[in-house]
Each structure stands twice: as C-alpha cells, then as structure tokens.
Amino acid sequence: MTRLPITKTPKVYVGGAFIRSESGRTFPLKAASGEFIGHIPQCTRKDLRNAVEAAAKAGPGWAKRTAYNRGQILYRLAEMIEARTGELTSALMAGGTPKAAAAREVAASVDRLVHYAGWTDKYEQVLGTVNPVAAPYFNFTVTEPMGVVGLLAPDEAPLLALVSLFAPVITCGNTVVAHASEAQPLPAVVLGEMLATSDLPGGVVNLLTGFRKELVPTFATHAHLRAVAGVASAADRKTIETGAADSVKRVRLLPAEAPVDWFEHAQQGLYAIRDFVEFKTTWHPVGA
C-alpha cells in the first residue's frame, strides 16, 4: 500500500506568524500541469493594514540592530534558503519554471542575499559624508531607514524578484510589507518559512498573497507606508503615485511593461539600498 502524503496548507508570513487571511478567503492554486496545489490566502486590505502595523512595530528594533548583526541575519537567511533549495525549486517548478531554471533562480536568490549581507556595515561608509562647510562647524550626513516600505513583486522570477526587492530594503533597517506575485504565490509562501527560521525578527518582512487589484489602493494611500516600490502596471503606477501624494510617500516603481532581467548584476547593489534611506545632516559648532 502506498502512503498518502501529507500536503502543506499554504499560509502567509505576517508579523512573525503564519496566517490565513482574516477574511477566510482563499483562491485555489493549480500547478502548470493542472494538478491542484492548495488554497492560497486571498489577503485583504485589512490583512495589509495588519501587516503594516506589524512592520511598524518591528521597525525601531530592526533599525537599532547593529549593522554587523543585520548582516549576520541576512547571511543566515541565505543559509536557510540554500538548505531548502529543493523545496523552493519545487515551488517554482509548480508555477511552470523548468527544473534547471528553478534551481538557478533559487541559487541566484541565495547569492543576492549574501551580496546584501555584506552591504549592511558598508553602505553607510559609501553613502554618508562628512561635509567641509565653510564655517567652523562639524557637519556630517548619515543615512536612516525610511520606515515601513510596501513592495509589489512581479510575476517574472517570482522568488528572485521578491528577494531582490526586499533585501536592499531590510539591509538598511527598513521593514517590509510585500505583495507576492499573484500568478505565482507559492515561492513566497515557502520563503516565509525560511524567513521565520533565519533569526530575522518577526514583522521585519511580511508577505501577503492575493489579488493585486484589491490591495493596490491601500498600498497607495496607507500613510504609515513611507515608500512603495517594486513592479507595477501603468494603471497601478498611476493609482499608487496619485495616492502617495497625500502623505508625500516615496515611490520607486518599475514599469511592468518593460520586464527586467532579475538575474543581472545590475539588479543589486548600493543604489538599490540608497533608494530606501533618508539622509540626515547634523551641524555642530567646533569650539572649546
């Protein structure tokens, strides 16, 4: 007799816990082969607001971690993903990615996290400055995290793009509420389990699944989201940029019409981090 396998109920990772949507709504996900995979939480605006609250609560603690500590945690996340490459590869394959490409995407995601793990205690040394003002003042500019950042992950490279979007944001001490690819939410669901076991404090990265059009208006107008980034259609960009004006939110959206190659080295680096910091300049007189 063959053993009936235990299937895993898909849950999303919010506030350090695995939740279904507060609404109880789900949508069925089928593999590219047509095989039923599971019921994915169809997160609501309320779930989004809860996630923002969790991210806001986690923010000050995460920002106050030492840069060294943040680097070690990002590296630990890479370790956790590497160790579970098989499961993430299967999640990508379920969405139709061929096996070799899926494995390559997981490996690239791990490498991307390692890249940012190394940035945590260096970006400040490149972006910050001591400014030679023409008067007897010590004047210096440092970076600070913006706060809670909303991210919209694309359907292409649903794992690598998501990792590439949130890694620079948390590298510099922000916290994240990300909406996973609507078409391929499974890699994000699995990734949540690695986030949970990586020493990353709960609430630093929050992942939602569901229908983008239900969530975009709240991403646009939620005043506690200090920035929104990721990939969006022309209509969604307009909605978000219009709504962002109410609280002068920072918007860094890439056009969905011009897909990027997330495997490129250009998709990582210092300037992706810089997009999510504020610059603060302090003056003090020099004297006895």
Add this chain to the structure above:
Amino acid sequence: MSVSTKKSPNQRRSRPELIFGDLWAFDPAPETADPKLKSRYDLFINGRFVAPKKAAYFTSINPGNEQPLAEIALAGAADVDDAYQAAARAFPAWSKLPGAERGKYLYRLARLLQDRAREFAVAETLDGGKPIKEARDFDVPMAAAHFFYHAGWADKLAYAFPGAKVAPHGVVGQVIPWNFPLLMLAWKIAPALAAGNTVVLKPAETTSITALKFAEILQEAGLPPGVVNIVAGAGGTGAAVVAHPLAAKVAFTGSTAVGKSIMRSLAGSGKKLTLELGGKAANIVFDDAPLDQAVEGIVNGIFFNQGHVCCAGSRLLVQEGIADAVLTRLKLRVRQLRVGDPLDKNTDIGAINSKAQLDKIRTLVAAGVKEGADLFQPACSLPPKGWYFRPTLFSGVQQSHRIAREEIFGPVLSILTFRTVDEAVEKANNTAYGLSAGVWTDKGSRILKMSTELKAGVVWANTYNKFDPASPFGGYKESGFGREGGKQGLADYVKLS
C-alpha cells in the same frame, strides 16, 4: 522674572534691561548701491530676452513700500513650450561637453555673480523685502558659493557615484519660491548644469527680478543658448512647467499643498521628481543649554528672513525648569530687534513678502489668540507704507493649536514646554513635517541621541539656520524628498545605470 532657586546656573537672576532701541531713534542707514533695474523684464528663452507671445506683463511690487519696481513678462503655455524646445535642443551638445568645460561655465557664473554681488543684493531686498544685511551677507554670497561648489563636480561625477554609469536626465523643469529667490535658483540650476542637464526655471511670481537679472549673467558668461531658460509667471505658468512632456525631471521648492498637487499631476508620467516643501521645525532647548547662545539661536531660527524660511525654528520646545527664564530673555531680545526698511543696514526684520502672506500671518496669529495662547509683541513702530509684521512670541501653546501645527511662514514663534528627553522627542516629531530641528544642550551624548531620534533632514545642534553648498538639505515625511547640496543633492540630477 520668576526665578529664585539655585537649581541650575541657568536659573540665575535676570540682568538689568538695556533697551537702547526705545531710547533714541537710529539715523537711517540705507544701502545706496544701484540695483540697475530695468523697467521691464522679458522672458529668457534660448539665450535671448523675448517678449511673451500674448504680450502679457505683471507688476513686481516692492513690499517695503508697495511701490511698483518693474514689469515682468507673464509666460503662457506657448512660451513655456518654447523654453522647453530650446532646452531640448541645447541638451545634446551640453550633456556631451566634457565635464571640465561645463564646470568652467559654472565657475564663470559664480565669479560674475560675485562681481555684481552688491547690485544683486539690493535688487533682492527691493523685490523680496528681506533685510539688506541678509541679502548682502547670506543670499548672494551663498548663491555664488553654490555655483562654485558644483562647478567642481562637473568633471568628477564618476567619483560621486562609484560603481555606476552616470548620465543626466535631460531637460529639468524647476519651480522655486519667493523666500530666497536667487539662492533657490542657484540651488536648482547649479547641480542640474554640473550633471549635464538643461533647465527651464520659473521664479516665484512676487520675486522674479533677480532671476531675470541672473539671465544677464548667463549671457555675460556666454552660456550656450537654451541651456538655461527662465520663464516668469504665477501658478498657471508653474503648472505648464511641471506638466510639459519634455520635462524628464521636475524639482519644486514651495508649500506642501502645492507639492502634493504636483505629485498628483505627475502620477504615472514617469518623470523624476524632487520636492522641498514646508516645515514646522522644533527648536529644543534643554535646561543645561548655554542660554545666551540659545536665545540668539532661537531669534535667528524664527526671525531670519521674517520667518519666511521653510526650516524656521517655529516651535520652541523649552524644558520646563527654564521656560520662564528663556521667555524673559526672549522678550528682552525681541524688543531690540529693528523692524522696518529692508534697505536699511540696521534692519533686522524687513517686509513681509506680499499682502497675501501678511494676511495669512494675521489669520494664524488671530487663531493663536483665539485658541488661548499668550501673545507678546514688542511696541516697535512700523513704517507707514509697506507690509510689515512685528516679531511675535506665543507662550502657553498647546500641540493642538493651529499655531503649533500649521506652517505660518512669518515672524511668529510658538513656545511649548517639555519635561523629559522622551517627551521632547515625542513632541518634536508630532508633526507631518520633517525638514529640520534644533537642539540646545551642553551634553554631547544627548545631542547625538536627539539627532538620531528626530525625524528631520537637518539637525542643528547648538546652532540654527546654517547652510552650505556642501551640506545636503531636504526633508523627511511631508517636507518632501530629495536633497539639495552636497554629493547627496547631486544624486537627484543624475541617472545611474
């Protein structure tokens, strides 16, 4: 004065009052340099002064005496389009010019402005109302310094952005405010040109003259036609500048309300945007602060440029134990401020920039009185003509008062108190704005703690209202995004790949 305990050296007895200003009249000391004004200023497009297509002009008024100064061309949409076409034509050659050569043009602009500094200072004071000592010692030299600083970046962009390919955006549309007309022009144009962009700039309606005088300097410098175009006008012209399809990037300095409307109007356009908007800065004085210096800093923080300063220290947070002592000293100091003719070299507080702004200040001050705050104004005399407002202190202000929440943009200080460091941080950050803040304390670790906790782009510790081309300036939250000055400011004028 209600201090008698010996808890702190700052609570010592007040000194005798010496109010010289009330005892005898100062002789007038007007600055007499010739501002060399023309009776009429046309638009500056493609390297030439041109009349607006609809032949419309408006009058620029001297706020110090309400007399007309000059007629200014009003740019319509067609004129703005001409300016953009000229800027777009100029862009390929300008952006391909070796950085060192672009830099030389900027050095020339700095030098030519220094040559004509006094003339520009007088023009700035006549048109905007600011005291001549500020225009002469701050606005004009700082504007020249911005060109000089950014000139040097033009051939060093690769050093500013390691690991990236640097390119200009293209044509940049810039809209600037009336509080520092020439300086804001310099903050906008200098980094844009250094990075290889070309510019369409609109000065504020009430203060166009120094921008159009600066166009003369652009000609004197031999700047290629179209690299900088200046279109004067009001909100309609500004909207045309912001909306023009050839604008690759828009930079705006002004009110938060207009900044938000620009964000909405650009939504979905793909244009780059930076905003430097309003503020309601907390200037925080702890009980160990050097009080004489703090009082000077508070006065400079709120009365500099009549309080027409987005980063003005308009909310004074004083630790409770020294609140009476600080208020007493402030009242004494404010009574010695000289309010009047902006051209007079002894004037501390000049004219309010416009009748509309004066009305807004009066409305908010009336709201402060109505909401129960205690008003103090010195009994100084004001000139019979012109728009003036006495330096004003409000004590007993609550966080819910309009004068504690809304940007007044005038010489009006709202004074609140706090007890602990945490309360100071909480109150300072309790605003939608986040442009600047001040901290006064003798304790170094507390300065760094406050500087870390305050949600503001600029923190002045034991000083206030200091600026420098090398020092990035710009806000958090609803005070906008992007920086001006320094390497960080330059970044907003380049595309990295």
